[in-house]
Amino acid sequence: MLTRCTLTGASFGGAVLQGAKFERCKLPRARFSHADLREAVFEDCQFADPATQGGAVFAFSRLEGARLARCDLTHARFEGSDLYDVRFEACNLLGAVFARTSFGRTFGRKVERIAAELVDCNLELADLSGARLPGARLARSRLRETDLSGADLEGADLTGADLFQAIVDGAKLAGADLTGAEVSGLDLRRLATYRGLKITADQQYRLLDAMGIDVRPE
Numbered sequence: 005m006l007t008r009c010t011l012t013g014a015s016f017g018g019a020v021l022q023g024a025k026f027e028r029c030k031l032p033r034a035r036f037s038h039a040d041l042r043e044a045v046f047e048d049c050q051f052a053d054p055a056t057q058g059g060a061v062f063a064f065s066r067l068e069g070a071r072l073a074r075c076d077l078t079h080a081r082f083e084g085s086d087l088y089d090v091r092f093e094a095c096n097l098l099g100a101v102f103a104r105t106s107f108g109r110t111f112g113r114k115v116e117r118i119a120a121e122l123v124d125c126n127l128e129l130a131d132l133s134g135a136r137l138p139g140a141r142l143a144r145s146r147l148r149e150t151d152l153s154g155a156d157l158e159g160a161d162l163t164g165a166d167l168f169q170a171i172v173d174g175a176k177l178a179g180a181d182l183t184g185a186e187v188s189g190l191d192l193r194r195l196a197t198y199r200g201l202k203i204t205a206d207q208q209y210r211l212l213d214a215m216g217i218d219v220r221p222e
Contacts, residue, residue, distance in 0.1 A: 052078035
């Protein structure tokens with residue numbers, strides 16, 4: 005367990021940190037390349053560098069079952085990493101990029117399961133384009149201007165999320181739960197799927213308005 009440590013620009017290439025715990029550590033611009041971070045825990049850690057606006061890089065690393073709580077991951081990059089069953093809780097992921105990451109695991113030859121939680125997180129301006137997150141939990145997360153183009157969020161929990169001006173071209177939202185979410189500007193015509201989308205009565209007017217339909221009181 006590492007507590008209150010400062011490791012600026014540290015490189016963890018090939019490091020085996022399975023089950024490790026970092027608490028209140030400063031890791032600005034840290035690079036985790038081909039690292040084993042399965043079931044690792046990061047609490048109240050700072051990965052961003054305010055001086056350079058640089059973020060941490062997780063490249064081709066294993067984060068299955070990892071938990072990151074209240075961490076500053078501004079401009080972090082997750083590239084080609086395995087994120088099955090990862091949990092981000094109240095993290096700042098402003099401008100974070102999830103490129104070619106996998107939130108799934110294959111059991112047997114054909115059965116694939118997706119598991120991920122990004123709850124109460126700030127994902128504003130993040131890039132989740134093409135991410136496969138069906139059934140994932142993104143409750144109460146801020147997704148303003150987040151790139152969700154081509155993302156699969158069918159059946160996802162987006163209750164209380166903020167989707168204002170999110171980029172949703174080609175995204176799949178069938179069966180997703182958006183009750184209590186901010187949906188102003190969400191144009192359903194840009195989605196690939198939305199059958200069974202769960203919303204409340206007051207939200208329907210915002211969705212219709214986003215489609216250019218003039219809703220007037222009776």
